[in-house]
Amino acid sequence: MPILPEPVQNLINAFERLPGVGPKSASRLTFFLLRAPEDASKNLADALNALQSSIAFCERCFNITMAGNQFCEICSSEERDESQVCVVEEPLDVLALERTGGFNGHYHVLHGALSPIEGIGPDDLKIKPLVERVRGGAIKELIVATNPSMEGDATALYIKQQLKPFSVRLTRLARGLPVGGDLEYADQNTLLRALAGRQELD
Amino acid sequence: MPILPEPVQNLINAFERLPGVGPKSASRLTFFLLRAPEDASKNLADALNALQSSIAFCERCFNITMAGNQFCEICSSEERDESQVCVVEEPLDVLALERTGGFNGHYHVLHGALSPIEGIGPDDLKIKPLVERVRGGAIKELIVATNPSMEGDATALYIKQQLKPFSVRLTRLARGLPVGGDLEYADQNTLLRALAGRQELD
Numbered sequence: 001m002p003i004l005p006e007p008v009q010n011l012i013n014a015f016e017r018l019p020g021v022g023p024k025s026a027s028r029l030t031f032f033l034l035r036a037p038e039d040a041s042k043n044l045a046d047a048l049n050a051l052q053s054s055i056a057f058c059e060r061c062f063n064i065t066m067a068g069n070q071f072c073e074i075c076s077s078e079e080r081d082e083s084q085v086c087v088v089e090e091p092l093d094v095l096a097l098e099r100t101g102g103f104n105g106h107y108h109v110l111h112g113a114l115s116p117i118e119g120i121g122p123d124d125l126k127i128k129p130l131v132e133r134v135r136g137g138a139i140k141e142l143i144v145a146t147n148p149s150m151e152g153d154a155t156a157l158y159i160k161q162q163l164k165p166f167s168v169r170l171t172r173l174a175r176g177l178p179v180g181g182d183l184e185y186a187d188q189n190t191l192l193r194a195l196a197g198r199q200e201l202d
Numbered sequence: 203m204p205i206l207p208e209p210v211q212n213l214i215n216a217f218e219r220l221p222g223v224g225p226k227s228a229s230r231l232t233f234f235l236l237r238a239p240e241d242a243s244k245n246l247a248d249a250l251n252a253l254q255s256s257i258a259f260c261e262r263c264f265n266i267t268m269a270g271n272q273f274c275e276i277c278s279s280e281e282r283d284e285s286q287v288c289v290v291e292e293p294l295d296v297l298a299l300e301r302t303g304g305f306n307g308h309y310h311v312l313h314g315a316l317s318p319i320e321g322i323g324p325d326d327l328k329i330k331p332l333v334e335r336v337r338g339g340a341i342k343e344l345i346v347a348t349n350p351s352m353e354g355d356a357t358a359l360y361i362k363q364q365l366k367p368f369s370v371r372l373t374r375l376a377r378g379l380p381v382g383g384d385l386e387y388a389d390q391n392t393l394l395r396a397l398a399g400r401q402e403l404d
Binding site for chain 2: 038091
C-alpha cells in the first residue's frame with residue numbers, strides 16, 4: 001500500500017532530483033507547500049514554466065539574457081569597459097563577480113570546464129568564440145576566472161595555449177587564504193599558494 | 203541595472219520563500235534548472251500544479267488523501283487496528299511513523315500544536331473531531347505522539363483533560379536517548395528523562 005497520495009509523492013520525487021535536496025528536505029518542502037496558501041506553489045510553478053521559454057544566451061558572451069535579445073545587459077551597456085574580459089565557467093559566476101562591484105569589464109561564459117573524466121572537451125565549451133573575440137582586437141586583458149580546481153586550471157591552461165598567437169594580457173584570480181578564514185583550517189594547497197603569493201605589508 | 207533577467211530572478215525569489223532555502227541555494231537551484239533538460243523544470247511545475255488540486259484531507263483522521271476520496275488509505279484499510287489511534291501534529295509525522303513499520307493502528311492528524319505565542323488555540327486544531335471519535339467508543343488506546351516540545355506537551359495535556367469523561371487508555375511516546383546517539387552529547391532534559399524512564403536490563 002502506498003503511504004502517500006500519488007501527487008504528493010510526485011512532487012517529493014521532483015524536488016529530490018534537485019541538487020542538494022535529499023529525501024527528508026523534499027518531503028519537508030512538499031508538506032510546507034501543502035499547508036501554504038495556494039499561490040505559493042502556483043508562483044513557483046509559473047516561475048518554472050517561464051524560465052525555459054523566456055531565457056536565451058547572449059550571442060557574444062553566452063551569459064543568460066531575455067529571449068529575443070541578441071546581447072545581454074552587460075554586453076549592451078555603454079558604461080562597461082570592453083577591453084577587459086573576465087572568463088568564467090557558469091552564469092552563476094557572473095552573478096558572484098557582479099555582486100562584488102569590483103569589475104567593470106565584460107564577461108565570457110564558457111558553460112563548463114574541461115574534464116576528460118566527464119567527457120567534456122574544448123568543443124563542448126565556448127572556447128572557439130572566445131578566440132574569435134580576442135582575434136577581433138578590442139580585448140586587452142583576459143582575466144581567466146575559472147574555478148581554482150583541477151578542471152578550472154586545465155581550462156585556463158588550454159585557453160592560454162589557444163591565445164598564444166595574440167598579444168593579449170592573460171591573468172588569473174589570486175589564490176590564498178579566504179577573507180575571514182582561519183589559518184589553521186586552511187588546506188595545505190591553499191597555504192602553499194598563500195605563501196607563494198605573499199605580498200609586501202604596506 | 204538589474205544583473206539577472208526577470209524570469210530568473212522570479213524563480214530565485216520563489217525558491218527563497220521555501221523553508222530552509224537561502225539566497226545562495228535558491229540561485230544554485232535556478233541555475234541548475236537553466237542547464238538541466240527542459241523536462242526537469244516542467245516536471246516540477248506540473249507536480250506543483252497537481253498538488254493543491256488533487257489533494258484533500260481524510261474526513262475521519264485529517265491525513266492527506268486524493269481529492270474525491272472521503273477517507274484516506276489507512277482509514278479505508280481493513281487490515282488496520284481501529285482500536286489504536288496515534289495522534290500526531292502533521293501529515294509528515296504519519297509518514298515517519300509508517301516508515302518504521304511498527305504501528306498498525308489508525309491516526310489522527312491535529313494539523314498543529316497549541317501555541318499561545320503564535321495564537322494557535324484548541325479551535326485551530328482538529329481536537330473536537332478527536333473527542334467525537336473517542337465518544338464513538340471504538341478506540342481503546344490513544345497514543346499521543348505530538349512532538350516532545352513545549353507545544354507538543356501542552357497539546358497532549360489539553361487532550362488528556364478533554365478526554366477525562368471517557369475510559370480510553372492514553373499513552374505518550376517514550377523519551378530518552380536517541381538510538382545511535384552519544385550520551386555525552388545528550389542535553390540535560392533528555393538525560394533526566396532517560397534516567398526517569400530507565401528499564402530493566404533483560
